[in-house]
Amino acid sequence: MSAELDIDDIDISDETANNNYEMVHQCSDLNNETDSEIVNDEIDSENVSAELDIDDKDISDEAVYYNYEMDNCNPNPCTNRGTCNLTESGYNCHCPILYNGTDCEIENNPCKNNPCSHGDCLITIVPPYYKCKCRHPYQPPTCTNATAACDPNPCLNGGTCVPTNGSTLFTCTCPELFRGERCEIGKDDCYTGNGATYQGHVSQTKTGQRCLYWNSHLLLSPRMILQMQRHDTHGIKEHNYCRNYGNDEQPWCFIQDATGRPKFDFCAVACCSQISEDQVSDKESECEDAVIQVNARNNDPPLLRIHQGEKTMIEENPWQASIQMRRRHLCGGSLIHPCWILTAAHCVSDGITESMLKVALGRTYIRRKEGVTFEVERIIVHKSYKVVNDTLYNDIALLKLKDHCAQQSDHIQTISLAENDFRPGTLCKITGWGKNEFGRFENQLKGAKVKLLNKNLCRKPEVYGNLLDDTMVCAGYLEKDSADACQGDSGGPLSCMKNGKHYLYGVISWGHGCGKKNKPGIYVNVTKFLDWIRTYIQ
Structure with missing residues (x-):
């Protein structure tokens, strides 16, 4: 850990789918006028170019992608907030105090x-x-x-x-x-x-x-507290007294x-x-x-959660995006390239146009002015996206950021796409600002661990029967009130780890209820759409 660990420098301060069938994993109801879902007006009027230190030169998409691919530090391979430095042979990681290893993946907890x-x-x-x-x-x-x-x-x-x-x-x-x-x-x-x-x-x-x-x-490991600043504002010092950081x-x-x-x-x-x-x-x-x-x-x-999830910080999930419409959080997404967001098709179809949407990156609290907000240049919905018998097929879409690409930081980073399937039983992570188990949209980003399930298990009659195809991933638990994605989480990431690195394996898509018995979440299998994705972002 580096000096950002200093307790005296810690910031401890603290619509679209209104279908006739029950698909509670879909995006937030745009007709819901509750104040809890309204995002501060001011963030939408921010000058994005002023926040992004990017040249205003006319650079083609191909050139941007080429530089991105050749940069061994983009995305940053160094975990635990390590700093990536380019070398002649590739890169090396400068690790914070208390971490070491090639990619800062080893924690030296004293x-x-x-x-x-x-x-x-x-x-x-x-x-x-x-x-x-x-x-x-x-x-x-x-x-x-x-x-x-x-x-x-x-x-x-x-x-x-x-x-x-x-x-x-x-x-x-x-x-x-x-x-x-x-x-x-x-x-x-x-x-x-x-x-x-x-x-x-x-x-x-x-x-x-x-x-x-x-x-x-x-x-130390989850770094729930060590990422924050201006701790004196909320009286967080070297003690264990209760406080209300995060406007809970x-x-x-x-x-x-x-x-x-x-x-x-x-x-x-x-x-x-x-x-x-x-x-x-x-x-x-x-x-x-x-x-x-x-x-x-x-x-x-x-706990305030996804559904049976826990609070998390954007630094732990810096690829997490909030897709917004009319100043409200609509769906989640993942930054897979500095210029591109991967999300669910049902979030951005049904008459939604580019001018209606904005994308927020680098944000832990959905109603705070933090991170960077982008307009959307292009929406690409998979041509085979369809809804059959209350089931979403090929539920995947891309959004291209307008004017500028994202500049990576501790709060904003791309996530690599999984190239191969992960084994059933693997614990992966879902994140989002969707409804918790009390039916409420929360302010702070939440995360939960879900287990990848065997497809044959999920095809049992009491689970989802023959609704699933090979482009879907089934993850979660069969017990009632278990961790699950829920309304408003759609489009967000299902990330799995391999050798200390996060990979985007799934896109939150659909399910019958939130945390219901025998109804785990269903996710788009990213590995089945790699060629389609690369057709557009290259």
Whole structure:
């Protein structure tokens, strides 16, 4: 990891297809006027050429493609945000601190062997690139040696330390109006609105789990936090207090799940219900409503997702595109060439013209002014695209970006096309801004792992029968409420990894419901359309 890992420099601030059949994997309903789907007007009026450092010379498509093919650093082969440098023999990768290997694919996590015996291992940017945050009464530097449990007194705000079984165990008896493991939570520790300004000391989730530190080593691999900037805006420092980065429903944090991986969860922060005894603000009333809604569904894992997916960042999926119409997210897509987006035909057919569409790249939050927005020069729908018996065949299309091609960065990169089929059982990734399991379009990009399924399994009568052909990939799970793509995710990527590199294997296409039993997602098999794709982008 490089200096972008510095916790003090982290940005922790935070219509088309209205068919008569049920095809809920299709694009967002353009008649839905909800504010949650409207993209900020200002981004569409941005001067794209000003954002792209591209020569204004008249360069032919052939020349652009030729240079692209000859550039061993385009797309960037270096993973984990490594920098690609051209050499006479090809390229080499300059890897961030804590990563090495030919393509920066090897992670050197200094916390891997748990150097902090009774504490949390936190990532730093100076050698040895970690430090231990010890749990009382264990002492630094390695959290091995302990003092007496109650000497010194670990309880805050006048709390009384009571030793329990064992010399290092204790509980705090808190004075009135204080609570928490160490009496650190005061009577005014609550949030208003959605908690965007919350700066309190709650570090526990609604399910009673302890929050991870924001610079925990467990967040190193997914780099959920380490990509962000201006952390002081939302009070994210070297602590594990709940915050509402990303304009979510209420304060949240990361926890460690049963498999040891980080997981998003809402926090047990109280909502400020009153300004005074007889006055309740509108903002706080909304806050109360949000709490009621969350509690009403507390039997479900409180994640915001694709469908049973998790929050992700565009840096993790820099080829992800948002195809937009009338300032609303319509469908997903993948940047497969600096000038071309691959998507689903059903997203851009049925009378849609180039002037109606825009493409946003480099965006994690669909309603924020971030990334770059392009107009569309050309729509190419596969000539054999058709809908038969509620099934989409040859559901693939290309969009050519207008005026300028995309300049690659940490947030915008092309993805290579898979040349061969991946084996059934392979875990691949889907991403998008589509509906979650609560039927809501979310602001932040989401991702989920899905398993490639054997075609014979998916052709069973109780699954999809004889609807599938050889140009389709079946992926997901047969259990109810499993990870799946959903409405608004259409056209987005199904990416699989080989030798540490991502390949575009599928295009999100269709399915019967979202996460329904025996109804996994169906994807266009990109390997079956390689010749068609190359006919246009070469």
